[in-house]
Amino acid sequence: MQAAQVIARWELRNTLRSRWVAGYAGAIAALSAGLFIYGGGMPEQVVISVLNVVLLVVPLVSLLFGIVSVHNAREFLELLLAQPLRRGELFWGFVLGTVVPVALVVPVGLGIAWGIVARQGWGLYGILALESFLLSGSFAAFGIWFALRWEERLKVFGAAILLWVALSVLYDGILLGAAFLLQRYPIERALFVALLLNPIDLARVAVLLQVDAAALLGYTGALLRQVVGSAWAVPLVVVGSLCWLIVPLWQAARTFARKDF
Amino acid sequence: MIVLHRVCKRFGGQRVLEEISVTIPAARSVAVVGPNAAGKSTLLKCILGLVRVDSGQIWVGGVSIEQTPEYRRRIGYMPQQPRFPENLTAAEIIELVKQVRGLSGAVEEPYVERFALARELDKPVRALSGGTRQKLSAVLALMGEPEILVLDEPTAGLDPVTAQSFKAELRARRTAGATVLLTTHIVSELPELVDEVLVLLEGRVVLHEPIAALATDGSPAVLEEALVQRIRRG
Numbered sequence: 104m105q106a107a108q109v110i111a112r113w114e115l116r117n118t119l120r121s122r123w124v125a126g127y128a129g130a131i132a133a134l135s136a137g138l139f140i141y142g143g144g145m146p147e148q149v150v151i152s153v154l155n156v157v158l159l160v161v162p163l164v165s166l167l168f169g170i171v172s173v174h175n176a177r178e179f180l181e182l183l184l185a186q187p188l189r190r191g192e193l194f195w196g197f198v199l200g201t202v203v204p205v206a207l208v209v210p211v212g213l214g215i216a217w218g219i220v221a222r223q224g225w226g227l228y229g230i231l232a233l234e235s236f237l238l239s240g241s242f243a244a245f246g247i248w249f250a251l252r253w254e255e256r257l258k259v260f261g262a263a264i265l266l267w268v269a270l271s272v273l274y275d276g277i278l279l280g281a282a283f284l285l286q287r288y289p290i291e292r293a294l295f296v297a298l299l300l301n302p303i304d305l306a307r308v309a310v311l312l313q314v315d316a317a318a319l320l321g322y323t324g325a326l327l328r329q330v331v332g333s334a335w336a337v338p339l340v341v342v343g344s345l346c347w348l349i350v351p352l353w354q355a356a357r358t359f360a361r362k363d364f
Numbered sequence: 365m366i367v368l369h370r371v372c373k374r375f376g377g378q379r380v381l382e383e384i385s386v387t388i389p390a391a392r393s394v395a396v397v398g399p400n401a402a403g404k405s406t407l408l409k410c411i412l413g414l415v416r417v418d419s420g421q422i423w424v425g426g427v428s429i430e431q432t433p434e435y436r437r438r439i440g441y442m443p444q445q446p447r448f449p450e451n452l453t454a455a456e457i458i459e460l461v462k463q464v465r466g467l468s469g470a471v472e473e474p475y476v477e478r479f480a481l482a483r484e485l486d487k488p489v490r491a492l493s494g495g496t497r498q499k500l501s502a503v504l505a506l507m508g509e510p511e512i513l514v515l516d517e518p519t520a521g522l523d524p525v526t527a528q529s530f531k532a533e534l535r536a537r538r539t540a541g542a543t544v545l546l547t548t549h550i551v552s553e554l555p556e557l558v559d560e561v562l563v564l565l566e567g568r569v570v571l572h573e574p575i576a577a578l579a580t581d582g583s584p585a586v587l588e589e590a591l592v593q594r595i596r597r598g
Contacts, residue, residue: 106464113452113460120451120488178447182504185412185441185514186464187433363375364414 106188107196114200118172124204127164131212139220146217146224147314150231154310157209157235158303162242162271165205166263169246172201174256181364194359198352202243209235230313230337234306237344241302241351242267248355251362274301278323291326298323302347309340365390366411366512366545371420373406373567380406382567384420388560390511393534393544395554397591398564404547405444407564408514411545412441424512437465440510442518444547446501450490454481454500457489458507467508475503478529498522502530506537513537515546519553531557551591552584561587563594570594 118124134156138149173180176197183193210232217228245266249259278297282290298304308324312333327336366388373381380403388394396404409415411422413429413436421428424435448457458472476482479499484492492500498521505513513534519527534557538544544558554561555575563571571594579587 109460109463113456114449116456117449117451175447176449178443178445179449181409181414182441182443182446182448182461182501183464184414185436185439185443186461187435187437187466188464189433361416363416364409 107192107199110183110188110193110196111199114197115204116200118201118204124208127205128208128212131209132215135213135216136220139216146221146227149221150224150227150310150314153213154231154307157231157238158307159271161209161235161239162303163267165239165242166246166249166267168205169202169243169248170250170259170263171246172243173247173250176201177364184364190360191356194356198244198247198355202240202247202352205243206236206240209239227310227313231310233341234309234344237341237348238302238306241344241347244348244351244355248351248358251355251358270301270303274304291330294323295326295330298327299343302344305340305344305347309337309344312337312340365423365425366543367421367423368407368411369421369423371407371410371422372418373403373410373415374418380567381410381417384567384569386562386569386572388543388545390543391538391541392560393538393546393558394560394562395558396545396547396562396564397549397551397554399595402564403567404564405516408516408545408547412436412439412514438510439512439514440505440508442501442505442513442515444516444520446497448489448497448500451488453486453488454492454496455485457500458485458503461504462507465508471509472503472507475506475533478533479503479526494521495523495526499526506533509537509540510542512543513545515544517547517549519548519550551588554587555579555584561591563591565595570597 135149135153138152139146142149142152180193180197184190213232213235214228217225221228246263249262253259253262278294282294298308304323308327311324312328327340331339366386368384368386371381371384372379384407396407398404406415410417411424411429413433423429425438427435429435448454452460458476462468462471476485479502481496481499481503484496484500489497502518502522505515505518518534519530522530531553534544538557538559546557548554548557558575560572560574561578562569571591575587578590
């Protein structure tokens with residue numbers, strides 16, 4: 104995999120020089136610092152505010168970043184595929200060089216603000232950084248997969264927006280409606296599974312389990328804590344989030360391996 | 365030597381290459397010509413493994429291209445549309461490709477000089493013009509002196525001076541024994557660049573002849589007329 108390292112190194116350099124990535128990290132750092140300064144200064148309160156931004160903005164930004172990365176690199180990927188490389192080496196080199204930096208934007212941006220302003224509650228920072236990393240990576244991987252899967256840009260962006268709206272806006276509403284309509288039935292297990300089927304919900308629950316904010320956990324989060332206990336809930340949710348990173352990456356790798364360029 | 369045996373490729377329901385069987389001997393230069401959407405670029409991409417064939421076999425230097433990507437070490441490729449990572453410099457792009465190909469030393473220098481690219485090397489790709497990107501693409505294809513050159517409309521987008529330099533380099537590489545496979549719409553440059561012409565029409569080879577057989581006097585006008593007649597006949 105030496106070739107993958109070469110590709111990843113250069114791709115990383117290209118991504119880190121992007122003004123867009125620097126602007127995104129700067130905006131996250133400024134927002135976090137502003138919340139720390141004007142939002143009471145307590146990490147728990149700030150985390151809930153940052154979390155709302157992360158859950159709404161990060162998936163969309165990461166999706167678009169993944170799509171644009173592939174579209175911009177398409178001809179260069181074609182040139183690299185004409186070199187003595189295996190497709191897998193090129194794919195993983197490209198993914199490491201593009202997904203990792205965008206997934207690190209929130210942990211780094213938030214970390215700068217946290218280190219300068221808050222300087223405490225590092226455990227909380229750790230879980231928020233980890234979950235935002237996994238969430239960004241997951242949606243960037245979805246973006247890459249969609250851009251490899253379909254040639255028509257309209258279809259790619261349509262699928263991305265649909266995924267984002269479905270998981271960040273509609274999902275909880277549908278779940279709540281289902282819970283209300285089916286309240287006479289034993290649907291706890293189904294709702295527990297439903298929690299695992301949404302990476303945004305997983306990130307939210309993972310962070311809120313670390314904060315004393317039971318009211319914000321929601322039905323599925325409270326259920327999770329009740330079923331597996333607080334100690335096991337966070338690791339379980341993190342594993343679930345990790346699966347949400349692996350699945351789209353695996354799908355993208357399969358698509359890349361068979362794609363005609 | 366490049367050998368294609370009964371190569372077929374479809375995109376969706378559309379047949380792009382149909383039962384292509386062609387042999388390109390070592391040290392020969394062949395131009396693939398034909399109207400738009402005839403399958404020219406797809407043919408080159410099949411040889412490079414960028415497009416997977418539906419059926420048929422391709423061998424490069426006696427090795428099936430499905431066995432290993434190593435055969436591409438012998439190939440220099442110039443795509444139709446050169447696009448590179450916008451935030452890397454031209455020098456960094458060259459270094460990247462050198463590392464991937466396992467090339468060391470200043471193998472790019474003669475071509476950087478030939479195409480007057482030295483002053484552009486430290487500029488990020490986003491600051492380079494289309495013509496300069498095409499020159500960079502030419503340097504990437506030629507450096508390391510690969511045995512086989514696969515060039516997709518190589519002179520499109522080059523200014524006349526650079527196009528002349530590029531053609532001179534191609535002639536030198538032919539003389540040195542390189543195999544050249546290129547596509548072009550510029551029939552007038554065929555006599556000076558290639559030994560054979562392969563005409564594709566709707567994914568089928570309708571003609572594969574030495575240039576000399578098509579235009580006995582080597583005249584581009586006669587060659588153009590002969591090719592147009594052949595394409596019209598279908």
